[in-house]
Amino acid sequence: MTTIYPRVPTVLPPAHLPVVRLNSVTLHYMESCVGCGNCAPWCPYYYVDEEFAPVEKAELVRQILRRRYTAAGILAGRVVGARMPRTEEELWELLRSAYRCADCGFCYIACMYGIDSGAMMMALRQMLYEAGVAPTIMKVLARFERDGLYKGHPAVKSAWEAFLKEAEAPVGRRGARVLLAVTLMDITLTRDAVLNTIKVLKRVGEDFTLPEVPFGVRPPFGAIAGDVKAQRDTIKDLVAYAESLSPRLAVFIDGGYVYPQFRFEATNILRRPLGFQVLHVIELFAEYVREGRLRLKPLGIRVAWHDPCHLARRGGVIEEPREVLRKFTDYRDLPGHGERSWCCSGGAGIIFLSEEFYRRVSQLLGTDITAGVSPRESAFLRETEEALRRAMLKKVKDVRKSGVQMLVTACPACIETLRAGLKFHKVDVGVEHISNLVAKALE
Numbered sequence: 001m002t003t004i005y006p007r008v009p010t011v012l013p014p015a016h017l018p019v020v021r022l023n024s025v026t027l028h029y030m031e032s033c034v035g036c037g038n039c040a041p042w043c044p045y046y047y048v049d050e051e052f053a054p055v056e057k058a059e060l061v062r063q064i065l066r067r068r069y070t071a072a073g074i075l076a077g078r079v080v081g082a083r084m085p086r087t088e089e090e091l092w093e094l095l096r097s098a099y100r101c102a103d104c105g106f107c108y109i110a111c112m113y114g115i116d117s118g119a120m121m122m123a124l125r126q127m128l129y130e131a132g133v134a135p136t137i138m139k140v141l142a143r144f145e146r147d148g149l150y151k152g153h154p155a156v157k158s159a160w161e162a163f164l165k166e167a168e169a170p171v172g173r174r175g176a177r178v179l180l181a182v183t184l185m186d187i188t189l190t191r192d193a194v195l196n197t198i199k200v201l202k203r204v205g206e207d208f209t210l211p212e213v214p215f216g217v218r219p220p221f222g223a224i225a226g227d228v229k230a231q232r233d234t235i236k237d238l239v240a241y242a243e244s245l246s247p248r249l250a251v252f253i254d255g256g257y258v259y260p261q262f263r264f265e266a267t268n269i270l271r272r273p274l275g276f277q278v279l280h281v282i283e284l285f286a287e288y289v290r291e292g293r294l295r296l297k298p299l300g301i302r303v304a305w306h307d308p309c310h311l312a313r314r315g316g317v318i319e320e321p322r323e324v325l326r327k328f329t330d331y332r333d334l335p336g337h338g339e340r341s342w343c344c345s346g347g348a349g350i351i352f353l354s355e356e357f358y359r360r361v362s363q364l365l366g367t368d369i370t371a372g373v374s375p376r377e378s379a380f381l382r383e384t385e386e387a388l389r390r391a392m393l394k395k396v397k398d399v400r401k402s403g404v405q406m407l408v409t410a411c412p413a414c415i416e417t418l419r420a421g422l423k424f425h426k427v428d429v430g431v432e433h434i435s436n437l438v439a440k441a442l443e
Contacts, residue, residue, distance in 0.1 A: 017084060017091075018130035019068045020123045029120055030065045032113045033058065039107035039117060044345040044391040045100040052100040052387075054107035054117035060097055061120045064127070091133045092376060098124045099135070099384055102347035103224070103257070104309035109339060122226070122348070129226030135353055135381070136372045137361060138225035144365070145217040146230035148237065150184055155366045160214055163187045169198050170209045172245065178208035178284070179247035179276070181238075181262075185218035186253055188364060189412040196439035197253055197281055203442055204293045209245065218254065218412075223261055224349040235266050243275040250274075253281045253435060255311035255410035256347065263315060280311060282410055282434055286320035289327060296328035296441040303329045303437070304404045306418065307341035308411035321434060325408060328441040334398045342398050345391035346417030353384045392421035399429055406430040408437055 020026060033055065040046045040053035050056070059081075066073035066082035073082030085091050101121035108116040128134060143149075150156045163182075164171060180201070186194050201208050216238055222230025239262075242250050252258055263278040288294035305321045312318050318338045325331045336342040351357070355370070355378070362369045373381075399407055399422065407418055407429055418431045 017064070018127055019064060020126055022065065022069045025119075026065065026123070029058070029115050029117075030062050030069075033062070033115050034113070035059075036112075038112065039110045039115075042106040042110045044102065044104070044343050044394060045387065047394060048100065048387045048390045052097065054101070057097045057101060057124075058115070058117040058120040060094060061124050088133075091128060091131060092380065094124060095128050095133050095135075096380065096383070097121070098128060098226075099348075099350055099353065099380075100387060102309065102343050102345055102350055104343035104347055105313040106309070106340075106343060109313065118348075122224070125224070125226030126228055127226075134226060136369055136377060137352060137358055138221075138227075138349060140365075140367070140369055140372075141217050141361070142222045142225040142227040142230040145219060145221045146227065146233050150217055151213045153365065155364060156184060156214065159187065159364070160184075163191065163194070164210065167195060167198050167210065169202075172212035173209035174245050176207050176209040176245070176247055178206055178249045178251050179242055179245055180208055180210055181215040181242070181250050181252050182210055183216050183218050183254065183258070184214040185412055187214070189416065190253065190433050193253055193433035193435040196433075197435040199439045200285070200288075200294070200435065200442065204288050208251075209247070211241070211245075215242075218256075219258060220261055223257055223265075231261075232269050235261065235269050238262075239266055239270060239274060247276050249279050249284070250276050251279050251281050251284055253410065253433070254412060255280055255282070255308040255315075255317070256413050257310045259317075260310050260314045280315070280317055280320075280410065282311075282321045282324065283317060285434070285438055286323050289324055294438075295443040296324075296438065297443050298328050299437070299441050301329055301406055302332065302404045303406045303408050304332055304334045304399070304402050305337070305434075306334065306344065306407050306409040306414060306431075307337060307339075308409060308414050309341070309343050309347055311410060312341055313339050321408070321410070324434070324438065329437070332402060332404060334402050336398055342395050344395050344414045344417040344421070345388055346413050346420075347411075349413075350384065350388055351413050351417045351420075353381055355381055355385075388417070389421070389424055392417065393425065396421050396425045396427055400427050404429060406432060406437075408432055408434050410434050 037055050043054050045052035063083045067084045072080045098121050103118040220231040220234035259280050358369050
């Protein structure tokens, strides 16, 4: 394998740390927090260490904003709670806090002032990324997607062609009602769910097409890496491609950050409406059930739906999966569900920050990503993985209390995290993408 990215990241002097622009939203987040800590109990990483309470993590960003934008901060500095990181060590400490946040949005709905500390952490990732401080895998995948390298990469091309052969579905067809926006991560982590989604679409007689190449890596990867340019360029590129096919619907099977990025954020980035409607596949399945097109036989299995944070809290898709699952399973809710569902703790790319995942991506791309990992980053990855295991525990307890045989969800990061967490904490409950269960229940 060859290395195509720098082994050592370039780090800007801390004095030149790029700072996010101050606007009405960031000003509100900077000025309105009263430090009450009501957000703390709803953050999974608060139970790892109290320093990771949302109010404490967001304060790190507020300190930087005060130092850059307020007269008091410029003149009095730390006296008024304003400071900039001065050393590379401080930048890495900030990175540690930035990756103790899954951007789940629970702090936002818990805050009486409407402060989204997760958004503050994503802003911190942007500042650090611009300064050259980011996990290697985030840099690699953000650039790989931004530059469209996945479209012609030999290993990716081979994997995609093998997938298309197995799928036996229309490809790149203009005017189909549905564009099933299958990504590289979809066929890597949830290949069975993609194939089963196609099986369902065929069964109901849907007019659909697949893209000619993967619909990005897991777009826009820059959104969680902190690479704003990658985020914008990827959305522009993929929306333009989708519009060239003129579908009525672009449907995703990924219920993580991919869904709200295209459903909501894309219009902000492009400053115009999209030429198609964005749906998650569970919304499409619910539509089929209501129309009587999707008939499902009872499976007699006790299941609960795990609400992916970006699909439920940040996306508003809560009732549709329950509507479908109640048709063919012995359904029950977890103790925490809907907009108050407890986060799996692996969102915002945290589940991908393991040495094992670095090796998997290296194998997929034929590129030795681990060669660019410094001893400092290796220690960071180990600490992050340990923190994730501890943060998972509250969700695991929720699952254990429910008495279900299977947990059903729709986010590859959630699936990876829940499987790892349940196995680590010795809870014998399966985890499946909802497309797999629906396909199994087809009459």
